[in-house]
Amino acid sequence: MMRRGNRDDVVVVLARLRGKPVPIARVEERLKQWALEYRDTWGSSGTVLSRLIDHKGFVPDSRGFTPVPINTPADEVERIVLGMSTGGMRREANVLRSEYFDLHSPDSVRFEYLHVGRAGYYTALAVGKAYVAGKLGC
Numbered sequence: 673m674m675r676r677g678n679r680d681d682v683v684v685v686l687a688r689l690r691g692k693p694v695p696i697a698r699v700e701e702r703l704k705q706w707a708l709e710y711r712d713t714w715g716s717s718g719t720v721l722s723r724l725i726d727h728k729g730f731v732p733d734s735r736g737f738t739p740v741p742i743n744t745p746a747d748e749v750e751r752i753v754l755g756m757s758t759g760g761m762r763r764e765a766n767v768l769r770s771e772y773f774d775l776h777s778p779d780s781v782r783f784e785y786l787h788v789g790r791a792g793y794y795t796a797l798a799v800g801k802a803y804v805a806g807k808l809g810c
């Protein structure tokens with residue numbers, strides 16, 4: 673069983689992606705991009721979204737005002753996940769957010785917070801990834 677701490681290790685990532693079909697690997701990359709853009713980092717203003725929230729819409733920078741990029745690939749994934757939440761796939765959307773946004777909590781805490789068992793969590797994760805892949809056309 674893989675520990676959460678080494679999920680971004682190069683050897684682990686390559687071993688994990690080696691057996692996956694190309695579309696699933698593409699979806700994994702898109703979901704990781706989505707998480708990097710939309711996840712708030714603890715204790716710092718690392719993401720564009722968190723800086724916007726901190727400064728009420730204005731992002732201070734040494735280069736002056738730079739416009740916030742819109743319609744990024746992460747925005748497309750966010751729209752899909754929001755559509756899942758409102759379209760009857762709330763559990764799958766919550767599991768995707770939990771999996772990609774919360775990198776520090778152990779699985780048991782996630783299961784308890786989402787009120788699902790281990791099998792239900794990983795089933796919802798697989799269904800959510802497949803739904804996102806279908807919407808992205810991967």
